[in-house]
Amino acid sequence: MKRWQAIGTLLLTMIGWAAPLHGQGPPINTQTAFVVGLEGAAVRSFLKFTRKSQLLVEDRETADPLDRDFRVMAVPVMLPYEVVPNRLVLIGALPFLDKELSLTQNGVRRKLSSTGVGDAALLARFQVFQWDAFQRTTRISLFGGVKFPTGEDDETDTEGNRLPPGLQLGTGSVDFKGGAVFTHAVGAFGINADGIVELNTRANGLRRGNALSYDLALGLRVLPFVYETYPSPQINLYLEVNGLLQGHNDLEGKEVVDSGGNLVLLSPGIQFIPFRTFLIEGSVQLPVVEDVNGTQLGTDLAANIGFRWLLWD
């Protein structure tokens, strides 16, 4: 409870400090309801590192007899394009992945890995509500898409054994997602929130549990103190809460006990916009709630650093 009180105090302080300032940017790990700022096309990419090494039994840490250490480096490339001005943007996404699992079996330290292109996705954001006033705006958009099985889903180790599903580059399945995004910006302060449901289909006998991602981002422009004429270099700070609630996997019709759960990450981040068409950003994500089903590796941390570039027509 004390942790949440500290988070709440920090958020309220950010809200109070934001009053005289003007203008901030899109959040880092949360969707935005804005579909503008994309005259023509844009590109977004980042390097994301995730590490899982602590074995959990539900929400309690326990010793791992295999001493597993799972690391993922992901570099997704996203290409948004505004097809209907201020209404509809389509996004193509393709990740490049490097996954590595180190474990000790029979006293021998082994390493299993896979590297390559993951599953591609076609996403869309459609604005359904807009309310504008002086230095403030409220937007609501629908967000959804389809993931295609372009990534390899039958990678093997050096002995020809199929790698576990978590190490595969792709799922082999066509999956769907849909939800809503809310944005409210007042001067330099912005609130973004989203709720997105993921519905997964079966491939190779496995259907991953359906999931709900729920996110809340608070953003604040800290520099310049007074934003006069556009464009002006600026620095934004973010504090995000990113959650993922996932159901059990289903293997050949049987529920996989050690799968799914609820994970909430606290994600502070920083964003620097040096000129009108480019920004760089980075954040760290730390688990504050991790309640896995059964016994699974828990998330130690995640971190990402990336950029967004608005391209000319």
Next chain:
Amino acid sequence: MNHVARLLVTGFAAFLVSLSIQPGVAYGQLKMAMVRVDGLSCPFCAYGLEKKLKAIEGVGEVKIDLKAGIAHLWPKEESWIAMEAVKKAVKEGGFTPRAIMLTVEGAVSEETDGETGLTKVVLQVSGTDRNFLLLEDPEGDGPKVMGHVSSGDQVLAAGRLYDHKPVVNGSRLPQGLIVERLELVTGS
């Protein structure tokens, strides 16, 4: 005609020609347009607005003031900027256009309606068919128009556009301009 007389006639003729050219006088020009934009809270998003406004025919330069929530537009030389195009660009740029303010120079004419006796002051943009009905601020904050300018005066007027009913009592009225600043450039 002797040599001195010929010089005087030639010089007077040159003077008359120079009057008609009037170099340095921006006769019938749009100096600047400003549009108040609501929803401007995302500088990264303002990029789209800037591009839309710059693409409007006649627009030379654009400057967006996030703090004031205003986009300033300067026309290309001897060009006009269609205000409907400005509103459309702001909407397509992702925001909401509110008041539009113009700074324009032109010749003033006073017209009195024979039936009603009402006098209206119209600013005519020379060389175009654009007229503006000069209106005083109903809240009394702006300068007076009636009695302060005369027909033929060249004035610089700055104010916000006012969309009134275009046809009143059977006569078509030009678009209104609620005057916030009025300067006499040359008297009649």
